[in-house]
Amino acid sequence: MATQQLDNLLEQIRRCEICKDHLPLGPRPVIQAASSAGMMIVGQAPGTRVHETGIPWNDPSGDRLRSWLDLDRTTFYDPKQIAIMPMGLCYPGKGKSGDLPPRQECAPQWHPLVWPLLPNIGMTLLVGQYAQQWYLKDKPKTLTETVRAWRQWAPKYIPMPHPSPRNIRWLKDNPWFEEEVVPFIREYVHQHLKGTRG
Structure with a gap:
């Protein structure tokens, strides 16, 4: 029953056009989920490559994220194990210093409907400040302070920095993230997800 409900909801989400007038490339909601998934990844919004392919994290940022998780693409893209639901489901367009923020319509519209149909999520990765602001109450002001806590x-x-190549400097300045947080996440992955690592 829950599986059918989720399938119906995902079909509805993929047809969503609530902010189509604001999307330079038009709507193409990107989401991955199954009721059996044990981990959720909440990111920001698709970039142009993800928009073109319809595959979440299908870019260099995704390569680093999979490296942090110690997962191959097959396991990462298995919705029965990993759910992926960004704050904005469609590519929002270009800003002065990178992509625009996720559209504000998405999370309030869809996140509360998806969560009740994912009863097996034991860990949610909050990638970037937008996901952290939405999900974490009483969090510190900066991303660094939030991730450190x-x-x-x-x-x-688990609050995380974005794995974008633009954040190489942050990772060099904050080596504790890959020394402390990444191993904790990998331990969960190794215990709760199946499939080939690396």
């Missing part, structure tokens, strides 16, 4: 919400929520 990750134990406060673990294992339910």
